Structures are given as C-alpha cells and as structure tokens.
Amino acid sequence: MTETQMIVTIGMMVLGTMFTRFLPFIAFPEHKPIPKWMVVLGDRLPYASLGMLVVYALKDVNVLSAPFGLPELVSLALMTFVHRWRHDTLISIGSGVSLYLVLVNILLK
Amino acid sequence: MKLKAFKAAFPITLPVLTGYLFLGMAFGLLMNKAGFSLIWSFLMSAIVFAGALQFAGIGLLSAAFDPLSALLLTILVNIRHIFYGVSMLEKYKGSGNKKFFMIFMMADEAFSINAAASLDDSIDRGWFYFFTSLLCYLYWQVSTWIGHLIGQLIPGEIKGLDFVLTALFYILFLNQWEHKENRPTLLLGLGATVISLLVLGKTQFLLGSMVLILIVILSKMIKEGAHHD
Numbered sequence: 261m262t263e264t265q266m267i268v269t270i271g272m273m274v275l276g277t278m279f280t281r282f283l284p285f286i287a288f289p290e291h292k293p294i295p296k297w298m299v300v301l302g303d304r305l306p307y308a309s310l311g312m313l314v315v316y317a318l319k320d321v322n323v324l325s326a327p328f329g330l331p332e333l334v335s336l337a338l339m340t341f342v343h344r345w346r347h348d349t350l351i352s353i354g355s356g357v358s359l360y361l362v363l364v365n366i367l368l369k
Numbered sequence: 370m371k372l373k374a375f376k377a378a379f380p381i382t383l384p385v386l387t388g389y390l391f392l393g394m395a396f397g398l399l400m401n402k403a404g405f406s407l408i409w410s411f412l413m414s415a416i417v418f419a420g421a422l423q424f425a426g427i428g429l430l431s432a433a434f435d436p437l438s439a440l441l442l443t444i445l446v447n448i449r450h451i452f453y454g455v456s457m458l459e460k461y462k463g464s465g466n467k468k469f470f471m472i473f474m475m476a477d478e479a480f481s482i483n484a485a486a487s488l489d490d491s492i493d494r495g496w497f498y499f500f501t502s503l504l505c506y507l508y509w510q511v512s513t514w515i516g517h518l519i520g521q522l523i524p525g526e527i528k529g530l531d532f533v534l535t536a537l538f539y540i541l542f543l544n545q546w547e548h549k550e551n552r553p554t555l556l557l558g559l560g561a562t563v564i565s566l567l568v569l570g571k572t573q574f575l576l577g578s579m580v581l582i583l584i585v586i587l588s589k590m591i592k593e594g595a596h597h598d
Contacts, residue, residue, distance in 0.1 A: 265434040266409065272436045273417045273426055276443025277450070281475050284454030290462055298455065300590045301583070306456040306484035307551045308582045310542045311558020312449070312575070313481055317535035319571055335532070336539055343543050352543075353384045353536040360536075364529040 331363040374496035377488065382504040385478045388533035389505070393512025394519075396423055401520045403427050414513040418506060419476060422446045449575055452582075453480040460484075464495030474502040476509075478534065485541040557585055 261269070288294050294302070323329040339356035346352065393414070400410040409430070413423050422443055429439050453475055460483065461468050479502040486501075488494055545551045558578075565577035 261430065261434050266430055268436050269429055269434065269439050270409075270412060270417065270426070272439040273413075273419075273422060273429070273443045276440045277417055277419045277422065277447050278473065280444060280447040280450035281454060281472050283451055284458055285461070285468075285472055288458055294458065297587060297590060298458075301455050301586060302458050304554045304586050305452050305582070307545055307554035308558035308561070308586070309449070309452050309456060310481060310485065310538065310545060311555045311560075312452075312562045312578055312582070313477060313538040313558075314535070314542050315559060315562035315566060315578075316449075316477075316575065317538050319566060319574070331529075332532075332535070335536070339536060339539060340543065343540060349381065349540050349544075350383060352540050353533065356536045356539075357387075357530075357533050360529055360532045 327368055331360055331368065334363065335360040370493050371496050373491065374493045375500045377492050378497050378500035378504060381482055381486070382501055382508070384533055384537040385482070385505050386508045388478070388531060388537065389508040390512045390515075391530035391533070392420055393509050394516030396420075396427075397513040397516025397518070398520060399424070399427055401517045403431055405430065407514070407517050410513050410517040411510075414510050418474065418509065419447055420509075445576070449477075449579065450475065450480075452579060453484070456480070456484050460494065461498065464498065467495055467499045471498055471502045474506045476505065478537065479505040481538055481541050485544055554586075557582060561585065 288298065318329075318332060321329040321332050335356045338359050339352050342355045343349075343352040396414070397410050400413070405427075413426060417423055417426065425442060425446060426439075429435075429442070454472070457475070457480070461471055464471065482501045482505075483498045486497065488497055542555060545555055561581040562574065562578040565574040565581060568574075569577045
C-alpha cells in the first residue's frame with residue numbers, strides 16, 4: 261500500500277467511526293423534539309449497553325475447555341463480595357484484577 | 370467549577386488508565402512489529418480512537434487497498450456506538466462546544482463511565498463528561514506511543530491485564546444493579562448478548578444483540594402504551 265492509500269484507509273476508519281458516534285446527535289439536534297420511542301430508548305439503552313459490554317468483555321472466555329472460565333468467574337465473584345462490603349470502585353476493581361492476575365499467571369500456569 | 374468536575378472525573382478514570390496502558394501498548398507494539406513507523410500509530414490513535422477497530426486496522430493497512438471494505442468493517446465493528454449516542458442525547462444536551470469533542474471521544478470506556486455516573490448538583494455535568502472523555506483519550510494516546518517506542522522491551526509474560534476493563538464494566542454494572550428499577554434492562558442487555566453470542570458467534574453477535582434489545586424495549590413500550598390507553 262502506498263502512503264496515500266494508507267491515509268485513505270485510515271480516513272475510511274475515521275469516517276465510519278464518526279458516523280456511528282455522531283449519527284444520533286445529527287438525527288436529533290438539541291432544538292428538535294425527541295419522539296417518545298427515542299426518549300424511551302435513551303432512558304433504557306445505557307443499562308442494556310452496560311449488560312452488553314460485560315458480555316462483550318468476556319467473549320473470548322472459553323467455558324468448554326480448561327480452565328472453563330473459572331478465573332473470570334471467581335474474580336467477578338470476589339468483586340461482587342468486595343463491592344457489597346466496601347462500596348469503593350477502585351478497591352473492588354483492584355481486588356478482582358489482582359486475584360485474576362495471580363490465577364492466570366501463577367496458579368494456573 | 371471545572372476543577373471540581375475534574376476532581377470528580379479523575380479517580381473514576383484510573384481503571385481505564387491501567388487497562389489502556391496494556392491495550393494501547395499492545396497496539397503500538399503490534400504496529401511497530403508490522404513495520405509501521407510511529408507516525409502511523411500516532412495517527413490511528415489520535416483520529417480513529419477506537420480500540421477494537423484499531424487492532425483490525427493493522428490488518429487493513431497490511432492488506433491490499435480496499436477502502437469500501439475498510440468503511441464497512443469499521444461501521445460493523447463500531448455500530449454499538451449508535452446505542453451510546455442515543456443513550457447520551459439528553460445527558461450531553463446543553464454542554465456547548467465541548468459536546469463535539471465528547472462525541473468524538475466516545476469509546477466504550479468513556480461512555481460506560483458517563484452513562485453510569487450519578488452526579489450531585491454541585492458538579493457541572495458537561496465538564497465532568499468532558500474530563501472523563503479527555504482523560505481516557507489522553508491515556509490511550511500515551512499508551513500507544515509508549516508501546517510503539519519501547520517495542521520489544523515490553524514484558525510479554527504478564528497475561529490478563531486487560532481484565533481491568535472487564536472489571537470496570539462489571540463494577541459499573543453492579544452500581545446500577547443496586548437500583549432495582551434498572552435490573553430488568555441490565556438483565557436484558559446481558560441475556561440478549563449471551564443468546565446472540567451463542568447463536569451468531571464471536572464475530573457477528575453485537576449486531577444481533579442490539580436488534581434483540583431494540584425489539585424488546587420498543588415492544589414493551591408499545592404494550593405499556595396500549596395498557597395506559
């Protein structure tokens with residue numbers, strides 16, 4: 261690929277990405293009233309998206325072969341416990357990630 | 370006003386810094402190994418700024434020139450961002466010129482923080498959203514440069530550091546779980562995506578999941594609307 265072709269390819273990636281990011285804001289500018297179905301979506305999609313992102317982040321976990329997703333499961337369980345107890349985002353994430361790193365790098369090596 | 374918003378934004382972005390350091394460095398390293406100079410890593414992170422797509426982009430740049438396929442792949446990989454925009458239409462309203470940059474920088478992590486943030490009235494929302502977005506953006510840039518520059522020096526031994534981002538999404542999810550009224554929608558997001566992943570497989574599932582989520586939310590709305598009449 262020539263440099264010009266590389267720039268065009270990157271330009272396409274920018275164009276496509278910005279299309280997906282700006283589309284809702286262009287379709288519904290601030291002065292335009294948002295239809296009811298869109299308000300309902302805006303109200304509910306943040307939570308549905310969080311659920312989607314959790315699964316998306318775990319998509320490469322293979323539950324059919326060793327270690328059967330156990331490091332992920334155990335770490336998420338620890339985070340659930342710590343988060344109920346201390347209610348501090350950074351402590352919860354720190355504990356879960358530490359346990360996960362120990363599991364995949366040391367215990368299951 | 371700005372300082373207060375920054376002080377609220379900064380701590381919550383720290384898990385993103387950790388996750389991005391690992392992923393961004395991996396990206397810079399791969400670009401380096403694929404034979405591209407620093408300027409290309411810089412350009413990709415600065416103006417594309419979309420993690421998963423940038424990894425796919427290394428392949429696009431290494432293959433034969435095909436701009437249309439590049440565009441289609443981009444839209445497919447990033448189509449979930451349309452959901453994010455719809456979610457943030459109301460929240461980003463009235464934030465002025467910053468809004469353009471907030472939308473430009475709306476990757477998964479900045480979105481998830483901003484969508485889940487419950488701010489008290491003393492914090493300026495617009496500036497909070499702007500600072501979380503900007504900090505996440507800057508973390509990604511710096512991580513990419515470091516990854517590209519130190520190349521082989523990166524210890525390849527520590528596996529699983531990207532679990533930080535999984536953990537971040539999960540904790541934001543848990544925070545919303547505490548509000549009982551959000552639980553059905555959180556479960557819908559989980560369930561629809563799991564079903565779609567099982568049926569459609571790893572490369573196609575996001576699109577299927579989004580269609581499923583839209584159908585459920587809108588049909589529930591129609592049903593409730595009919596009920597009220």
